[in-house]
Amino acid sequence: MTADALVRSRASLRGINEMIFEALSPGGPGQTAFVCECSDGGCFKPVWLSVDDYARLRLEPSWTSLADGHTPAGASESELASVGADAA
Numbered sequence: 001m002t003a004d005a006l007v008r009s010r011a012s013l014r015g016i017n018e019m020i021f022e023a024l025s026p027g028g029p030g031q032t033a034f035v036c037e038c039s040d041g042g043c044f045k046p047v048w049l050s051v052d053d054y055a056r057l058r059l060e061p062s063w064t065s066l067a068d069g070h071t072p073a074g075a076s077e078s079e080l081a082s083v084g085a086d087a088a
């Protein structure tokens with residue numbers, strides 16, 4: 001599967017982030033580049049989060065990892081935008 005095919009599926013992007021998360025240890029190596037899950041299928045922007053931040057945020061069903069200023073694909077925007085800003 002090509003990277004281009006991967007980014008066309010929002011579910012796949014979340015799956016990539018889950019694989020990144022599961023490969024890391026809690027309290028692990030500072031900021032980690034997760035993938036942006038915005039509505040742009042060609043977006044390759046990294047979203048920098050700590051392992052602990054991702055562990056907390058993934059419990060929110062509506063949460064999507066987004067690069068700063070990117071638009072979520074259907075999720076509520078207010079919290080998501082602040083996550084991107086914090087990571088910048």
Ligand SMILES: [Zn+2]
Binds near residue numbers: 067070
């Ligand atoms: Zn994006």
